[in-house]
């Protein structure tokens with residue numbers, strides 16, 4: 001598969017500040033690439049280099065040529081903050097942007113794709129925040145781009161709208177569009193990205209499929225038991241256990257092991273209020289590699305545990 005986006009030792013400096021520090025990456029055409037990293041890690045600066053909208057050192061190839069010479073209609077770019085003319089309706093807005101390109105898509109089809117049929121005649125300034133973001137996504141689609149750079153596309157969009165946009169992104173990738181997705185939403189990246197790069201202080205510190213990153217850095221599956229009992233009863237039974245106030249955390253418990261663990265609780269005569277089983281997620285990878293963790297020390301409340309958690313009352 002040809003690479004749609006290639007960065008080779010890309011560096012971006014603002015005066016003495018090195019925002020992007022020798023980044024190399026390659027994104028195969030028709031795939032979704034997820035770029036994650038803390039605030040200030042250099043994600044936007046990297047996207048600007050990849051899209052040829054800022055100067056940089058190193059080599060970038062976008063659709064086989066330097067980004068500055070790619071035909072603009074082949075690229076869609078949704079920046080983090082984007083303020084289109086506010087006194088245009090959604091229909092006028094998409095029509096306005098469509099008119100900038102030869103061979104643009106039918107704006108009506110794009111309005112439907114981003115779920116704004118019912119708001120097509122509403123001024124942009126009168127849309128909700130989530131609707132405004134959908135309209136902005138629509139603007140990036142009118143020129144039928146081959147590569148789409150989306151910076152936090154679902155910020156402010158409600159859960160149903162987020163899923164609609166995720167499906168749209170999946171459909172676009174299935175149709176051959178390359179999507180370069182920057183996001184702080186780990187569930188979004190875990191669901192959509194074929195490949196992920198974690199940027200920290202301008203450098204790629206980890207890259208791989210979400211599954212590979214989770215397997216390598218996400219930690220183990222675990223059972224968190226709300227109980228006042230001592231850990232010793234379970235360590236004697238062969239479990240690796242952390243104890244914290246009102247809680248025992250049993251490590252390395254796969255789904256198939258849950259029954260055995262619950263049986264062991266009963267066999268040890270441990271009374272408990274509830275238990276929560278959690279699988280590692282991309283969020284755990286992020287927290288681990290950025291030096292933050294709220295599960296590692298076993299001090300998290302189950303209600304703070306990541307998305308895969310499911311609590312079982314006794």
Ligand SMILES: Nc1ncnc2c1ncn2[C@@H]1O[C@H](COP(=O)(O)OP(=O)(O)OP(=O)(O)O)[C@@H](O)[C@H]1O
Pocket residue numbers: 014017019037038039040041042043044045046080
């Ligand atoms: N135009 C600029 N002039 C000077 N410094 C800048 C400029 N743009 C960004 N920076 C700095 O470069 C670094 C990286 O910023 P960048 O916006 O690329 O990070 P980011 O990962 O996109 O952050 P966020 O997640 O907050 O959007 C930061 O220290 C930022 O202050």
